[in-house]
Amino acid sequence: MLLLCSFLLLITSANAFFVPQQQRSPLTSLEATRTIGIFGGGTVGGGIVEILTKKAAYFKELTGSDLVVKTICVRDANKKRDFVIPEGCTVTDKYDDILTDPDIDMVVEVMGGTTDAKNIVFSSLKAGKDVVTANKALIAMYLPEIEETLANMDKPVQFRYEAAVCGGIPVIRSFQSDFVGDEVSMISGIINGCTNFMLTEMDQFGRTYDEALTEASRLGYAEADPTLDVGGFDARSKLKILMRLGFGVEVPEDKIACRGITDLTKLDFDYAKMMGGTIKLLGVAERVEEGKITAFVSPCYLTKEEPLASVSGATNAIEVSSRNLQSSTYIGQGAGRYPTANSCINDIIALAKGDKSPMPFNPLDKVTEYVDDYSSTFYIRIRYRDGLGITRQVGEACEKVGVSIHSILQNPITRRDDAAFVLITEKVPLQAVKEACKAMEEFDWCNGLPFYMPVISENWVEKMSS
Ligand SMILES: NC(=O)c1ccc[n+]([C@@H]2O[C@H](COP(=O)([O-])OP(=O)(O)OC[C@H]3O[C@@H](n4cnc5c(N)ncnc54)[C@H](OP(=O)(O)O)[C@@H]3O)[C@@H](O)[C@H]2O)c1
Numbered sequence: 001m002l003l004l005c006s007f008l009l010l011i012t013s014a015n016a017f018f019v020p021q022q023q024r025s026p027l028t029s030l031e032a033t034r035t036i037g038i039f040g041g042g043t044v045g046g047g048i049v050e051i052l053t054k055k056a057a058y059f060k061e062l063t064g065s066d067l068v069v070k071t072i073c074v075r076d077a078n079k080k081r082d083f084v085i086p087e088g089c090t091v092t093d094k095y096d097d098i099l100t101d102p103d104i105d106m107v108v109e110v111m112g113g114t115t116d117a118k119n120i121v122f123s124s125l126k127a128g129k130d131v132v133t134a135n136k137a138l139i140a141m142y143l144p145e146i147e148e149t150l151a152n153m154d155k156p157v158q159f160r161y162e163a164a165v166c167g168g169i170p171v172i173r174s175f176q177s178d179f180v181g182d183e184v185s186m187i188s189g190i191i192n193g194c195t196n197f198m199l200t201e202m203d204q205f206g207r208t209y210d211e212a213l214t215e216a217s218r219l220g221y222a223e224a225d226p227t228l229d230v231g232g233f234d235a236r237s238k239l240k241i242l243m244r245l246g247f248g249v250e251v252p253e254d255k256i257a258c259r260g261i262t263d264l265t266k267l268d269f270d271y272a273k274m275m276g277g278t279i280k281l282l283g284v285a286e287r288v289e290e291g292k293i294t295a296f297v298s299p300c301y302l303t304k305e306e307p308l309a310s311v312s313g314a315t316n317a318i319e320v321s322s323r324n325l326q327s328s329t330y331i332g333q334g335a336g337r338y339p340t341a342n343s344c345i346n347d348i349i350a351l352a353k354g355d356k357s358p359m360p361f362n363p364l365d366k367v368t369e370y371v372d373d374y375s376s377t378f379y380i381r382i383r384y385r386d387g388l389g390i391t392r393q394v395g396e397a398c399e400k401v402g403v404s405i406h407s408i409l410q411n412p413i414t415r416r417d418d419a420a421f422v423l424i425t426e427k428v429p430l431q432a433v434k435e436a437c438k439a440m441e442e443f444d445w446c447n448g449l450p451f452y453m454p455v456i457s458e459n460w461v462e463k464m465s466s
Contacts, residue, residue: 051341
């Protein structure tokens with residue numbers, strides 16, 4: 001048998017998938033040893049190994065099990081690691097060294113991506129191995145399929161993903177257990193640390209967009225592909241997962257209005273200061289009326305009084321409004337080696353203790369409907385070449401699509417060929433604002449598509465008018 005196993009390992013090519021039915025005895029709630037295979041030995045993977053090694057004796061006492069990392073799978077098995085490989089642990093570049101190992105009963109996927117990582121997660125679940133992952137992109141893309149796979153298993157397997165949303169903040173567990181008797185009406189948060197760091201640098205230290213992005217990458221806050229951060233897509237994946245947990249709605253990611261921070265300029269921060277507030281990239285999901293939910297990811301103008309306005313640097317924060325708890329805020333480190341590894345460790349320990357989560361995503365609400373438009377007060381910044389009749393034409397373009405203007409702001413003009421002013425609208429639908437901006441772009445004095453973002457403040461227009 002041993003010879004046959006060695007032969008199989010030899011003929012499976014690097015990173016090929018071959019997952020036979022495995023002969024592992026079913027887990028009892030407290031196994032003497034939980035044998036772990038980790039995909040990924042980078043920022044998060046290294047942190048997980050370090051914590052497991054450092055606290056091995058404590059974890060044994062806590063769970064009754066030895067937690068043994070048997071295999072770590074990486075892209076380049078020869079690369080020097082910045083953490084100590086545990087004694088007896090093999091570093092490999094072959095997926096099957098974990099997937100087909102019948103001793104490994106828990107797989108930790110912290111390599112990222114949505115192709116190979118998808119195969120790894122599904123193959124592991126189907127092979128009866130519990131899965132812990134930090135991969136929000138994968139979950140957001142394949143949530144229904146993961147749910148279906150879990151529901152169709154002959155023997156239950158566990159799927160845990162605390163680190164996938166806001167790294168170190170225990171928000172997934174809160175939604176799985178602390179709001180079950182409550183009714184969530186709004187989730188609003190700073191859920192991407194990289195962009196919050198960049199916006200803080202631009203606002204408080206006057207850095208340009210490019211300078212802020214370079215610094216965020218240097219400090220390890222940006223994803224390998226920063227488009228996911230600055231384009232708002234990382235925040236959108238997290239918001240989608242939170243919406244499923246908080247509202248029970250399953251919304252395809254591309255139905256959630258998403259605008260990143262790439263179009264923001266120093267001008268916008270100047271105007272935000274003039275208005276007494278700041279700009280943050282927020283993910284917001286809200287119950288707009290009975291049976292209807294809306295959501296968006298966008299830079300937003302916030303007044304200083306808003307709790308999220310003072311959350312700076314790479315910190316993440318989520319505000320939840322609900323019927324029973326009313327308002328609760330979760331704040332902490334949304335990324336980084338130890339905060340993220342900490343959440344993965346909590347999942348690993350829960351599994352070793354035998355904790356069960358039969359429905360990792362909470363039940364679906366089949367009645368509530370998602371609507372992909374929302375209404376808000378909007379900030380619209382228009383760049384223009386100076387000339388006659390501009391405000392009249394802007395007023396007409398807005399009136400045509402039902403956008404009511406509350407006020408117009410303008411800093412002193414320094415360049416007649418590239419000046420800017422800002423409109424603040426009354427509460428109007430996003431689609432109408434988009435149409436108004438498109439119409440304005442057609443005017444020959446308009447320098448590019450006007451930039452818009454929601455103004456987040458309870459009754460901002462009324463406050464400004466009083
Ligand atoms: N970093 C954070 O703060 C954070 C926070 C929350 C969630 N996450 C999520 O955690 C996951 C990992 O992030 P990370 O920051 O640890 O990434 P990372 O530092 O880039 O590490 C990725 C690891 O996975 C390995 N890997 C990548 N592609 C592979 C492939 N195709 N086959 C085998 N191994 C592969 C890499 O191997 P090599 O080392 O040999 O290249 C590396 O060890 C991602 O899903 C990310 O979204 C990260």
